[in-house]
Amino acid sequence: MKVVSVVGARPQFIKLAVVSRAMAAAGDEAQIAETIIHTGQHFDPEMSEVFFDELGIPQPHYNLGVASLGHGAMTGRMLQAIEELLVELAPDWVVVYGDTNSTLAGALAAAKLQIPLAHVEAGVRSFNRAMPEEINRVLADHACDLLLCPSPTARDNLQAEGFTPGPDLRAGWPAQAGAEPYRQDIRRNHPLAVLVGDVMYDAALYHAERGRHASRMLAALGLEPGGYCLATVHRQENTDQPGRLSDIFTALAELADDHPVVTPLHPRTRARLAAAGRLAEVQKRLRVIDPVGYGDMAVLEKNAGLIITDSGGVQREAFFYARPCLTLRRETEWVELLGAGHVLAPGGAKAIVESARRMFGRRPEVDPGPGPYGDGTAGEKIVRLLVGARLV
């Protein structure tokens, strides 16, 4: 079976690592040949290469080098290049991940060539069409044959949009599945939404078990466990509105008077702060560092007294590591977290500071039962579905 994975941005490399590893683990019997297309959307070594090295992802077979363009030009160039490659490669499946322009381009290219298409992290919705990510994920989902949902909410969202809800595989396989490979018929023109769990949870468990979270980050930054805030900001709605960006960094600077605030700065955010003439001041007040690798980030998250973020992945990791999380958004796609120590912070600087002070150091009360995101084997389930699914 030939699978083409299309990725281009940091969170996609982390998700790809899980599925790629599961493909390799499926062994010779499954006869999976994976080809990785990197669109080039994220190109800084610390946003791309570092993840391939650290997470043991096979080197991309193709790098399209499409980056630093407007949404239309970027998506269009990717679409054209991916289509040419897919014609040549003629895969049995194309797999896309998450919600970036690379997701949309990969999905459109596959759908137009009538190549079976699967989306990892399908059904995630903010219901805010002002977000480019929302447009990308809605359109990618509607081009798909197999929608791989990370949470019950995601599958419910797809059902509400008219998709056929498939099984909940988080706790295992239906008894009737019998011997491997798992057989799942998908009716043509009736895409199927299967609940597999969140590959980000697989990643967190896998690397924790292997001690990859050992890192010298805290010592290097002179931080005490539980004694600092970890902040990440990169969503366009926060970086590209000068008033909002200013509010967030004013709040973080004020919080830095209480505790160190560590900020691995995303390239876009760095550029916007520089353009606003605030970078030097922010660097003085906060512990601004370059984006870090996956293991270092996990250590920073696990030991933070509070995580402040607009990232989808970091929100879930805060939950996996039972840290309080202030989400710098008006809404979240991960609504199940709102009852588990997560609070939204849509307001101005004062409101952010007040919420953060209230939440700092408060370990969320997390339900000890099976979580919404599965049991850490979503990657394996995805691969068994790809092997066993038939379009009928």
Ligand code: UDP
């Ligand atoms: N991440 C990382 N280094 C950093 C910041 C984030 O490894 O400096 C990881 C983070 O732990 C999570 C993923 O990147 O696994 C989230 O990616 P991002 O915030 O870019 O995108 P989103 O999840 O919002 O789509």
